[in-house]
Amino acid sequence: MRAPGARQLRWAATTSATTEPTQGGQEGSKGTPTPPKAVKFTAESYPELKRDARFAEVTSDDVKFFQELLGSESAVIESISKDASDDIEPFNTDWMRKYRGHCKLVLKPETTEQVSKILKYCNDKSLAVVPQGGNTGLVGGSVPVFDEIVVNLQRMNKIRSFDQVSGILVAEAGVILEVADNFLAENNHIFPLDLGAKGSCQIGGNVAANAGGLRLLRYGSLHGNVLGIEAVLPDGTIVDDLCKLRKNNTGYDLKQLFIGGEGTIGIITGISILCPQRSSAINVAYFGLESFEAAQAAFKEAKGQLSEILSAFELMDGRTQKILSYVKDKKLPLEGEHPFYCLVETSGSNAEHDNEKLQNFLEHVMGEGIVTDGVVAQDQTQINELWSCRETVPESLGHWGGVYKYDLSIPIAELYQLVEDTRERLTKAGLVGETDEYPVVDVVGYGHMGDSNLHLNVPTRRYDKEVEKHLEPFVYEWVQKRNGSISAEHGLGIAKKAFIGYSRSDTMIRLMKQIKDLYDPKGIMNPYKYI
């Protein structure tokens, strides 16, 4: 597979894409990157959204109050008394450059007490608030829509404690995920969550978004690993549930409402989390398969034979690998073309044992014809090389300008069928093609197969109403019919708010609104989003 652009598709470098490029798109190594254009305001992309008149507008008196409260000059950024829009823009815009708000005030508290006083003040004055961590979300949840005040947690970045025997870490919400993981690595432990944005996302935001990522297959979800939370409710109440115990059956587990609550009922200021021992032996294999059925069989064998050392099972279809190879001008690890690829990672305490298990597994799946070809990394460089075939997929897909992205959970047997059906639908409508007259480049799928989590991606030359009409509600209806989830790990934010009904019943939505009203009766927390 050394000839990019061959056969099925011609990977023309984009020239006329009129859409905003994704972050990935800008970083692609092929073609001329589109110069960044001003990001469209969310309120323009979603004209049905109107500013809620119940909310007050920020005044210079408010600014004065916060300046006195937070003390430091750098803790308050505002464009009310002066024009400071350049400073404010990074807090108004998401990294995908898809969402942009009109915020005029950013606050950076340093303590939980400050957060409490901020929220109490805002609640009393009906000032709307958007909690913001690393601002790496994918659904527009961490930037304002109108003039909500941004409460950014970056200055709450202390690791409070770590217990070597139990593996329990207590840290403030603004600690960068990678910083936490590096700290744990020094202590021979691992953060039970890993994701592409680890260098900038914050652990409080991860918990608020209930991030899934690459280690969920092995270590489970944050609902199991987070042992305690410190959070602030809109009325200033400090939820002091920063439990450092693995077991504590004393009453309702309220902290769970904040995990995946996307900052709509309060602001997480600290977490306590159970961190596993770090594995000394890591192995990664990458293989090609003939069909999705074969990928399923391989997953079943991996579960059985790799069992306790299996730490990732990722799926990439052949198209994602071909695009990646073309865009990045990268030689793929396997010769020839395969309709599907899987990446398997093992993590264990004994390299020899793990190698033997992995070899047995590979011999079995190749002997049985489940896997067509495979390669095992021999050192850390090769491990990184194989992982890059999975991790640079999103970025490569952005090469032509934009990507329609769906993060879905579907019962595993039908996981990939959606990609086929969507491709067929868009192709029949005449929307997919090799040249610039077609908006859609291709329809591809990849994701966390071990968790039944598919990322359906539609790389496109321009955002196009006709494409959207063919994608939605089609994709959501398809998922609904299989009792799947329309947002497996990315959350609702503003992007999926309107579609929750495809994954939740009216009863569930009603019960959720009840919780929102209970904790945030004035609705000041992260408005216009979520449910």
Place this chain on the structure above:
Amino acid sequence: MRAPGARQLRWAATTSATTEPTQGGQEGSKGTPTPPKAVKFTAESYPELKRDARFAEVTSDDVKFFQELLGSESAVIESISKDASDDIEPFNTDWMRKYRGHCKLVLKPETTEQVSKILKYCNDKSLAVVPQGGNTGLVGGSVPVFDEIVVNLQRMNKIRSFDQVSGILVAEAGVILEVADNFLAENNHIFPLDLGAKGSCQIGGNVAANAGGLRLLRYGSLHGNVLGIEAVLPDGTIVDDLCKLRKNNTGYDLKQLFIGGEGTIGIITGISILCPQRSSAINVAYFGLESFEAAQAAFKEAKGQLSEILSAFELMDGRTQKILSYVKDKKLPLEGEHPFYCLVETSGSNAEHDNEKLQNFLEHVMGEGIVTDGVVAQDQTQINELWSCRETVPESLGHWGGVYKYDLSIPIAELYQLVEDTRERLTKAGLVGETDEYPVVDVVGYGHMGDSNLHLNVPTRRYDKEVEKHLEPFVYEWVQKRNGSISAEHGLGIAKKAFIGYSRSDTMIRLMKQIKDLYDPKGIMNPYKYI
């Protein structure tokens, strides 16, 4: 250690214990078991509890309604129109014979719709309700206090579905834990929860109580493993959240409130749970240690060296083993006496690898002098034999009549100190001794060390106000000072309701009451208990 009754304590068979024997006590193989006496009514043991006058009393019209609703004769047991108290008693009394209610009506619905109609009727008529699973709880949570209606889930016992690839089981609340685990064993999977009562407890009850048990160290808590819940709210609303997906980030995770909610906001009728692949290789080792510090060091080594195959790390002090040996007339696996014993279990997919890891671990901890002596089971019989040294402890301790039991979570460094401090306190007060004049036989500790979960037990010849005065609030205050939990895995029920303040702040309790009021404004669900 072949001479029971020697040295430190004389294990006199009880003759004068005036307390109700525990279930264990009756089954002890030494001494004359006290004949079961009538169980004292909870309302007498807790004279401060008064029947809530807001609740209606069950009438024969109500009985008629339920008979028509449930159809079958056997689905309604009542002592209103006729005297049927013998049939009712098992539903009124807990297995420890500590708690007893005055219930006159037991309902056994077979479908979620029936549960919905029952609760709606009860809510409309202000009839109080106690949800009941296998009635194996330890805190009196599953029996009525006064005349609450018992809704028993035993007829909702269907396994609805199981997916071989994902390992996701969907089953009704009334399925017995062991039945579920046996079903999964046939399908090469394992229920991620195991506990002594597995032969009679029900999975719905397990979830409502957030049971911990023996597999939590390896597979994590139910908050992580339960993927979905079907439940009925007091007003009859069916919470249809029976998600069969590992990931679903679409709104607040409301099901978490039912996990550990102890039936106070609704009745769980079904669960969806992620079940791991069953391990083909199981190893168990049992060893003696000189000190609790050595036990901690052994645990740290086990985490490091056994890592991904470690599936249990249990602690028993020397006194529990000595008592067990005496009461059960059982030869202990190790010669000599050791102040502490640990049981280590590994579960993995490759017996040879696991054996090697375990041998390396044992050689290391014995070479370093961390462990004094140890033995590894060679077959299933020996595995059972070693496990019985842990599992029959609670039963053996009941031999003298009663046991004061505390289920605590304490940061691991101080886990055992509480046992020492309590023993010293009771000894100084002249309450501990070898002869019948002393109420207390001994003060011992054992538990799930891997989870920092201590069972502090005080085997006693009779329940005694003086002993109680020296135990409480001492134990709770001790735990509070260490930010521990006064109920690690048993829950609150009626037993711990008054003590929640030692583990939760006033703010947390207030927020919990808010949730209770939201879902159960009339307070009909499992009243007089929990928070």
